[in-house]
Amino acid sequence: MKALVLEEIRKPMTVREMPDPGCTPEGVIIRVEANGVCRSDWHAWMGDWDWLQVPLPHVLGHEFSGVIEETGSHVKHFKKGDRVIVPFTIGDGHCPYCQRGHHNVCENIQMPGFTSWGGFGKYTHVANADVNLTILPESIDFTEAAGMGCRFMTAFHGITAQAGVRAGEWVAVHGCGGVGLSVIQIATALGANVIAVDIDEEKLALARQLGAVAEINAKNESPAKVVKDLTKGGAHVSVDALGITQTCQASLLSLKKQGRGSCFS
Ligand SMILES: [Zn+2]
Ligand SMILES: [Zn+2]
Structure with a gap:
C-alpha cells in the first residue's frame, strides 16, 4: 500500500510503498477515506513523548474514517463495505474500565497511529472492531467525520x-x-x-x-x-x-x- 512514512524523528516524512496490514480475528482492515492532522501527530513526529515512542519506520494518523475492506472471522456487527468512524483509543471491551464504558483508559489500550500503523496509509488495521467502531451515516461525509474519533x-x-x-x-x-x-x-x-x-x-x-x-x-x-x-x-x-x-x-x-x-x- 502507499503510505506517508515517518522514517526518522524530526525528519521530513516520505510517501512510499509499505506492506499491507494483516487482519486479526477480532479486527478489521479499513480503506482510509479521510484522516485529520492532530497536534498529537506533531508530538510523535518530534519525539516529544518519552512515554510513547513510535517504532520506526512508522505510519502515523489516528483521526480517520473509511470503509471496511475486510473483517476478521470473529467480527459479528460489521461487514465489508460499511462506512465507519474509528476512535483513537481502542479498548479490549472486557477490562473493568471498558465494562464501565471508559475504553479511553482501557488496561490494554491500543491507539492506531501510535501503537500500530494508522490512517496515513491507504489501509489500516483496527483491533476489537465490534467493541470500538461506529457506523458513519451516509449524511456525514468522510472528511467531516475524520476528527470525530479524536477531538470531538x-x-x-x-x-x-x-x-x-x-x-x-x-x-x-x-x-x-x-x-x-x-x-x-x-x-x-x-x-x-x-x-x-x-x-x-x-x-x-x-x-x-x-x-x-x-x-x-x-x-x-x-x-x-x-x-x-x-x-x-x-x-x-x-x-x-x-x-x-x-x-x-x-x-x-x-x-x-x-x-x-x-x-x-
Ligand atoms: Zn488527534
Ligand atoms: Zn479495556
Whole structure:
C-alpha cells in the first residue's frame, strides 16, 4: 500500500510503498477515506513523548474514517463495505474500565497511529472492531467525520459525561484548537453560554461562528477576571483545552464556587 512514512524523528516524512496490514480475528482492515492532522501527530513526529515512542519506520494518523475492506472471522456487527468512524483509543471491551464504558483508559489500550500503523496509509488495521467502531451515516461525509474519533469524542465525553454541562450554564473554554472548538460546538448545542479564550484573533472569530457568546484574548486581558465579571461570579464549568500552566491556572481561577472543571491535554 502507499503510505506517508515517518522514517526518522524530526525528519521530513516520505510517501512510499509499505506492506499491507494483516487482519486479526477480532479486527478489521479499513480503506482510509479521510484522516485529520492532530497536534498529537506533531508530538510523535518530534519525539516529544518519552512515554510513547513510535517504532520506526512508522505510519502515523489516528483521526480517520473509511470503509471496511475486510473483517476478521470473529467480527459479528460489521461487514465489508460499511462506512465507519474509528476512535483513537481502542479498548479490549472486557477490562473493568471498558465494562464501565471508559475504553479511553482501557488496561490494554491500543491507539492506531501510535501503537500500530494508522490512517496515513491507504489501509489500516483496527483491533476489537465490534467493541470500538461506529457506523458513519451516509449524511456525514468522510472528511467531516475524520476528527470525530479524536477531538470531538474527547470533547463530547468531557462535556457530557464528566462535566455534566446543562442548558443555561456558563462554560469557559481556554484554548480554541481542535478540542476547544469541539467543546464550544457541543456545549452550545446543549444550551450553555460559552466564553472562548485564546491568544489568536482568528481562532476567537471561529469560536464566535461556532456559538461562543463572548471571546477573550488572553494576550490583552486576564481571562479569569473577565470570565468572573461576565458571569457575575464565575463559570459553572471551565475547560483547559490546551494543557499548559497558564491555561490550567486560568481555567481553575475562572470557576464559581462549586464549579466543575475538565482538563484535556
Ligand atoms: Zn488527534
Ligand atoms: Zn479495556
